Amino acid sequence: MLLSFLLPSVGFLGLVAIIATILFAELTGLREHYLKYGFYLYNSLLVGMGIGFYYEISILSIFLTSLLAILTFLLSFGLNRIFIHYALPILSLPFALVSLLFYLASLKYTTLLSNLLHRSPLIDVQLPFAPFFQSLGTIFFLPYSIAGAIIALIILYYSRILFFLAVSGYLFGIAVHSLFVPIPSAIHSLYNFNYILIAMAVGGVFLIPHIRSYLIAFTAVAASVVMIDAMEVFFNLYSLPVYTLPFNIITLLIILLTFGGGYIYFNHDIKGTPERSLEHFLSTLYRFGGKSRKIYLPFSGTWSVYQAFNDEWTHKGKWKYAYDFVIKKNGKTYRNDGHFLEDYYAYGASVLSPVNGYVVDIQNELPDNPIGSVDRLNNWGNYVIIRSLEGFYVEISHLMQHSIQVQIGEYVEAGDVIAKCGNSGYSPEPHIHIQVQEYPTLGSATLPFVFHEYIVNGKLFFYSLPNRGEEILAMPTDVSMKQRLTFILDEQFHYTVEKDGEKIDSFTITVKMNDKGEFYFEDEQLNRLYFYQTQRLFYFYNYEGKKSYLQLFFLLAPKIPFIRDNICYNDTLPLYLRYSPMKKMFAEFVIPFSYKLFFNRVEYCLKQLHIHSTFGMVQFSYYEKGFALLQSRSITIKKEPIEV
16 A cells, blocks of 8 residues: 555545445445455446546546446456456456456547656566566556565565466566567566466466466466557557556466366465465365365275275276275185175174265165175165265165165265165175265166275275275264264363473463354464364364464364274374475475475374374373363473473
8 A cells, every 4th residue: 555655646546446445335235245355445446546546636536536436346246246246357357347447438538638748667677587667566556666676576475486476477478479470579568567467366376376376377467468469459440548458368367277177286265376276275175175076985884995995896987986895804705605695794794874865766675686696687686875965975885785775865975874885786795885076876787986094904094995805893972982082162271281290381272263154173373273173083184373372282182083992093284284384385385386395294002092193192081071281291392391
């Protein structure tokens, strides 16, 4: 805001536009909209700054600014109501359209005082790389080196990724343009700021920062070169400026393509900076399986993987994403000689729902095949198809005749008994076949998926897939732990901190919820630790604030499975828990070029309610409601022992 007054008319009329928009929003009772969505204000702000760039401050220019700011607000509201149906942002499109209207109308306005002849900033210093800084400043109608340099420093401070994209997008756009026009013309084009905006928006905001996203951004910049030149020639016929129309058109087309095409690095949850969006995406990917389809195991106890994805026998082609499970004891799936169905350990075992959802189709009448024969006509045998609340379908096949305990249309929760394991259909021996598919039709093409959790050799795996031949244990859930880790709004927990037996500190945390429905703990310094609870897991997923005891909770126990058995598991901690601020900034910049640099496994072991980690050991005592960190053993943070 202060920088905009480098050209006083730009800053003043920009402020007038903001005030006029707010007053009109209050008049129409739309306070919630303009406070919640920034684009209602910034489009009006840009229009006001644009008027200030061309005209002096006067009663007429103030009145005109107010009218056009209100018109921009109306257009922003209307476009948003249309664009929201296509999951599109309106960007600065209202500003660009209203500015064109204003420019056309101004050709008839002879009473306005133009400042074109004597327009000059309060301060202007020629700096190295002046064309880049001038292009950056032009975004805010401040086409001066000093303004662009300050804006560049602000961008660099808040986001190294955005700064990199701004510079590289600008240079790449000029390089492409210089292939068709003389280099001086490419460098001094009035609309080079579109390259900067496109590179930042595509590579850092609407797409997750990644080398592929950067390549898409640079391709978009190259395409904009032709669009800018074409629009400039056409608009010059009417003495109109191009403004940000190329940026808006190219960026919206890229968003439509990547969102509609299911681009894996599309940013569905935009955070304050590309770095925060990247960290959120990678934490979700490595800690919670990302956007993959997740299902629970369809059984309890220990089973063996008979077939995995794309395996040796029937899991081929469009049915390759499926798993078969059997029960083995002493290396065999049956007792005696295995001549009868009853000899097989899996036969008659309970089959559980792997998802929360609705039953959409069942087959319950087919007989179980005697050992040595298969039903080639009814390939899937008896089955249940469930529509997950996430939108995909799960088919469980080869069930025992007349064993299905659910009806079409019935709602089931993960873990509910729905049938018994049988040997119907094309099945050589009793086993559970499970697959995820896009459609409810029997035998539809399969889709990839992961299991929420399973145990192999005493180690708990999250959002992963077991290998063929592995014996896996479905995680037994301790309901009492789940109940004790269920928190109620405004509950408070008080702690004392002791060192060498003496009290050195105390703190209190309170359970709160934000307007998005997210629960978090908050301490007296307003640090926030966000948590969530699933059917079988309690975990922390975000921390906001400075170094605190709440941060220790996240560090020492990022996930707490509801299990009392001795178990170990891995987790990947966020960057802000792993690195100093300087190392974190460097890591955030290089990680888009290789996500492997983010991956970091920390092993935690839960043994008799003690959680051991590479950072120390902490005892969790479960009592009444909630948990307390008590009697920790040598928790070392920066070589300073702290006992909570």
